[in-house]
Each structure stands twice: as C-alpha cells, then as structure tokens.
Amino acid sequence: MVEQAADAAEAAQKEAAMWKDKLSQTTNRIAQMEHKVFTLEAENKKLTRALVREVGEEVPLARVLDDSGASDWKGRREQVIALRDQVKQLKAAAGQAPADSKQEAAAKGVIGKISKERNQEMERQGAELAAARGELEALRLKYDGAISRRKILETELNNVKSKVAVILEKTQMDDKLIAALKTEVAALKKGGAGGGADRPGPPGRPAQPMPADDEELWRELGALRRRVAEQEEQIDRQEAIIMALQQRASAGSTPTGGRPGSGGRAAGWDSAAEQQIRLLEVENGRLLELVTLMQKRLEGS
Numbered sequence: 001m002v003e004q005a006a007d008a009a010e011a012a013q014k015e016a017a018m019w020k021d022k023l024s025q026t027t028n029r030i031a032q033m034e035h036k037v038f039t040l041e042a043e044n045k046k047l048t049r050a051l052v053r054e055v056g057e058e059v060p061l062a063r064v065l066d067d068s069g070a071s072d073w074k075g076r077r078e079q080v081i082a083l084r085d086q087v088k089q090l091k092a093a094a095g096q097a098p099a100d101s102k103q104e105a106a107a108k109g110v111i112g113k114i115s116k117e118r119n120q121e122m123e124r125q126g127a128e129l130a131a132a133r134g135e136l137e138a139l140r141l142k143y144d145g146a147i148s149r150r151k152i153l154e155t156e157l158n159n160v161k162s163k164v165a166v167i168l169e170k171t172q173m174d175d176k177l178i179a180a181l182k183t184e185v186a187a188l189k190k191g192g193a194g195g196g197a198d199r200p201g202p203p204g205r206p207a208q209p210m211p212a213d214d215e216e217l218w219r220e221l222g223a224l225r226r227r228v229a230e231q232e233e234q235i236d237r238q239e240a241i242i243m244a245l246q247q248r249a250s251a252g253s254t255p256t257g258g259r260p261g262s263g264g265r266a267a268g269w270d271s272a273a274e275q276q277i278r279l280l281e282v283e284n285g286r287l288l289e290l291v292t293l294m295q296k297r298l299e300g301s
Contacts, residue, residue, distance in 0.1 A: 005157040012150035019143040026136045033129045040122055163279050174286055178293060231290060238280050 051061065081104070 005153060005160050009150060009153040009157055012146060012153050016143065016146040016150055019139060019146050023136070023139045023143055026132060026139055030129070030132045030136060033125065033132055036125055037129060040118075040125060043118075044122070167279060167282060170283065171286060174290055178290060181293070235288060238283065242280050 048061065055061075
C-alpha cells in the first residue's frame with residue numbers, strides 16, 4: 001500500500017515534469033511568434049509611412065485602403081495611368097500610335113500580389129499566436145492539476161505512513177501482551193495444579209480455603225476474561241465501522257453526473273476510505289488472533 005502510494009507520487013512528479021517541459025517548449029514557440037509579429041508590425045508601420053508620403057498626409061488612409069469600391073479616391077499612380085490613357089486616346093484621335101504600357105501593368109500586378117501575400121501572412125501569424133496562447137493556457141491548467149494531484153498523493157502517503165506506524169506500534173504492544181498472557185497462563189497452570197480458588201467443590205462440601213497466591217492468580221484470570229470481552233466488543237465496533245465505510249465508499253463511487261471536478265475528489269475519498277478499511281481489517285485480524293489465543297489459554301487452564 002505504501003509502495004503503491006509512492007509509485008503514484010513518482011508518476012505524478014514525472015507527469016508534472018513532462019507538462020513543465022511542454023510548457024517551456026510552448027513558451028519558446030510563443031516568443032518566436034511574438035518576434036515575428038513584432039517584425040511584421042514594424043514592416044507594416046514602414047509601409048504605412050511610405051504610403052502616407054506617397055498619397056499625402058491630407059488624404060485619410062482608410063479611404064485609400066478601401067477595397068469595397070465605395071470610395072471614388074484615386075491615387076497618383078491611377079491618376080497618371082488615367083492621364084496617360086487620355087493622352088493615348090488623344091494621340092490616337094490625332095493619328096499617332098499609342099505607347100507600350102505592358103511594363104507598368106506588370107509592375108502593378110506584382111505590387112498587388114506582394115501586398116496580398118503580406119496581409120495573408122499577418123492573418124496567419126495572428127491565428128497561430130492565438131492558438132499558441134490557448135495551448136499555453138491549457139498546459140498551465142494541466143500543470144497546476146498535476147501539481148495538485150502530486151500534493152494530494154504526498155498527503156495520502158504521509159497519512160498511510162502514520163497509520164502504518166500506529167499499526168506497528170499496536171502490533172508491538174499486542175506481542176508484549178501475548179507474551180505477558182502466556183506467562184500468566186503458565187503461572188495459573190502451575191498454581192492451579194493442586195486445585196483452583198473459587199472453584200465449586202463436590203456437592204455438599206464447602207469450598208476449601210485458597211492460598212493467597214492462588215487467589216491472586218484467579219483474580220488475574222478474571223481480568224484476562226474481562227480483557228477478552230473488551231477485545232470482542234472492540235472487534236464488533238470496528239466491524240460496524242468497516243461496514244459503514246464500505247457503504248459510504250460504494251455510494252461515493254456511484255456516478256452522480258456532477259461537476260467535472262467532482263470525480264477526482266470522489267476518487268481520492270474512495271482511496272482514503274479503502275485504506276482506512278484495510279487498516280481496520282488488519283487490526284481486527286490481530287485482535288481476533290489475540291482473543292482466540294486468550295480463549296484457548298483460558299480453556300486450557
């Protein structure tokens with residue numbers, strides 16, 4: 001029983017170390033992601049400043065970045081393209097050939113693609129950061145739970161050790177009592193060889209007076225009988241306690257559908273109740289052996 005509790009405490013320590021390692025790894029990942037986010041934010045600020053310089057401080061950026069089509073604002077590049085289109089139309093109307101604009105269209109497409117990729121990267125990094133923070137919080141909760149379970153197991157182990165120490169102490173006392181009873185019974189047998197005190201004589205014959213030693217031995221024999229009766233009463237009381245604990249343990253192990261945390265507390269209570277039941281059963285066994293030995297000695301005397 002002590003070894004099982006020690007193994008459980010060791011397993012809880014290993015589990016806590018594992019969760020601590022995972023927590024450290026997750027913290028490192030979050031630090032790396034935060035560094036990436038800070039880098040992207042710095043680049044975003046640089047791009048924002050460049051955009052402000054390009055469009056001018058008097059133009060709000062929300063109007064410039066509006067992709068819904070509701071804004072009628074046109075950037076300088078769009079204005080230049082529109083003016084070039086007008087120039088081309090005017091030249092075409094005047095009979096001149098239009099200039100080639102493929103390079104400008106290609107550059108515009110590349111710029112739009114880069115902007116879109118950076119926005120997607122920002123969104124992806126933000127989602128990963130949120131997921132990592134959620135995982136970190138879950139690991140912290142599991143780590144706290146492992147620490148709590150380890151403390152509970154250590155407390156139960158200390159309780160078991162103290163109860164085992166009490167049982168060992170009682171066992172030593174019972175051994176001493178058995179040795180004393182054996183000595184007293186042997187003395188009673190020697191003293192009662194010539195006739196016992198207070199024993200009824202033949203009918204019609206008064207009891208013979210007893211020596212002082214025999215009278216003392218018979219008083220000790222009466223004390224032994226009372227001791228046997230007290231041990232039997234104690235056994236009955238402890239059996240009643242065992243039955244009550246077994247009923248409470250079986251009632252506590254029945255699923256009740258309560259809160260999620262109630263299962264762990266019920267399991268811990270069942271374990272403590274089972275340990276107490278086993279301790280009482282061991283003590284009852286010792287008391288039964290003692291009572292049986294005393295009864296045999298009394299019958300032999």
